[in-house]
Amino acid sequence: MSNKPKTIRQMWSEKPGELEMRYNPIFELDGDDVLIKVAYTGICPWDVRAFTGKSSVAFPRVLGHESSGYVADMGKNVHDLTPGQPVTADFIVKCGICKACRRGRPNRCQNPTYQQFGGGYGDYIRIPRKNVYPLRPTTSMKAAAFMEPLACVWRGEKMLNLQPGDTALIVGAGPIGLMHMQVARLFGAQVIVSDLLDARLQKARELGADWIVNPSQKDVGAFVEEVTDGWGVDAAVIAVGAARLVEQTLTYLAPGGRLNIFAGVYPKDQLHIDPNLIHYGEFILTGSADSTPEDMTRSLMLIENGQVNVESLISHLLPLEELGKGFEIVQNTAGLKVMIKVNGEAP
Ligand SMILES: [Zn+2]
Ligand SMILES: [Zn+2]
Incomplete structure (x- = not known):
């Protein structure tokens, strides 16, 4: 030109x-x-x-x-x-x-x-x-x-092998979490979105989240139990870089549950998890990047x-x-x- x-x-x-x-x-x-x-x-x-x-x-x-x-x-x-x-x-x-x-x-x-x-x-x-x-x-x-x-979100969601009827939990409702929520719904899952900011949760609602929960107001584990009849979530995405959230969310998984550590964690940190949770739960722990x-x-x-x-x-x-x-x-x-x-x- x-x-x-x-x-x-x-x-x-x-x-x-x-x-x-x-x-x-x-x-x-x-x-x-x-x-x-x-x-x-x-x-x-x-x-x-x-x-x-x-x-x-x-x-x-x-x-x-x-x-x-x-x-x-x-x-x-x-x-x-x-x-x-x-x-x-x-x-x-x-x-x-x-x-x-x-x-x-x-x-x-x-x-x-x-x-x-x-x-x-x-x-x-x-x-x-x-x-x-x-x-x-x-x-x-x-x-x-x-x-x-x-594209990164799509890659992460693919790894969760969601089936219609599954329940997924998206931790973090920033732009990335809100895209995860929408893609999880395309796979036929019902989606819970958690975030500390009510404005973000409202946005999640507008874009089709089935449930929203603010951990500063409600215990997320109890909320998951309630909406899944005690079964837990079939899949979860951690869209916030925080090791504690990975540890916590792992305890909300249903048998056969999948968890994607989507966000990098900085500064570096360690996970402290009971291996029996993964063993008896038959969980799949994954990450995805780029x-x-x-x-x-x-x-x-x-x-x-x-x-x-x-x-x-x-x-x-x-x-x-x-x-x-x-x-x-x-x-x-x-x-x-x-x-x-x-x-x-x-x-
Ligand atoms: Zn980018
Ligand atoms: Zn190459």
């Missing part, structure tokens, strides 16, 4: 805790690359953890990995996209040849490439064609920016088919300059999804 600028805005982090708007040269493209003009980028708790120095990612860096946008230019080997086409992207380029990639877990790729200097908090990103997901022309660009987090291209594809289907309502999870829409404020909002759990309007919809 001819109206490609020479410089682009990027919210640059020289090191954790630092954020400034910089004007950097636009990316040069390799043959298989696609240049995308970013429409929206969602703020992920992962970004905030990196920004606050609580993860080991490399700096300097432009954060942001949940973006939608429009094709602006393509390398010479890319023939199946057209300029202006709406797309979304997977920001982690999997190597495709390591053992993890070849054993069906590309989400655990041993040689991944991150977009260290080309994250979604900038006007443009550059990504290989294989990481670009074309959108239907009618898809909401804000909704499309949820492809990555919903997502595969297959999960991304499925996530996009759920968004584009309107089967998971992601757009209503947006509580704040901020311009790129206010990214720092957005990080604060996420850190203080003062809203739900905070989304950065980088360039917005194409005119």
Whole structure:
């Protein structure tokens, strides 16, 4: 496209805790690359953890990995996209040849490439064609920016092997928990959602939760007993990074119950659990992290088919300059999804 600028805005982090708007040269493209003009980028708790120095990612860096946008230019080997086409992207380029990639877990790729200097908090990103997901022309660009987090949720829910009629407990009703709740319902489960914030529980209700419970007001174990006639929950997701919640929730599981530790726990912690609970309960304890291209594809289907309502999870829409404020909002759990309007919809 001819109206490609020479410089682009990027919210640059020289090191954790630092954020400034910089004007950097636009990316040069390799043959298989696609240049995308970013429409929206969602703020992920992962970004905030990196920004606050609580993860080991490399700096300097432009954060942001949940973006939608429009094709602006393509390398010479890319023939199946057209300029202006709406797309979304997977920001982690999997190597495709390591053992993890070849054993069906590309989400655990041993040689991944991150977009260290080309994250979604900038006007443009550059990504290989294989990481670009074309959108239907009618898809909401804000909704499309949820492809990555919903892909992770989808992966976690798949592992729970939910059957229609099962009861699932989702611990934590942030954007991630609210997506888990919706996907668990798609699998036919009835869902209990617990959270300390009543506003979040209200949102869970609006989006279809069968029951909501605030642990500051009610004992969750007693509540689970009551609504499941003493059976317990068939599955649970811990969408809050807290070891104590894993220990507690394990005691609410029904025989054959499955539990997914979905959120990473920082600072590091240990579990203290009675192995007999797992032995006699025949429990399955699992985790899930990131997502595969297959999960991304499925996530996009759920968004584009309107089967998971992601757009209503947006509580704040901020311009790129206010990214720092957005990080604060996420850190203080003062809203739900905070989304950065980088360039917005194409005119
Ligand atoms: Zn994310
Ligand atoms: Zn790999």
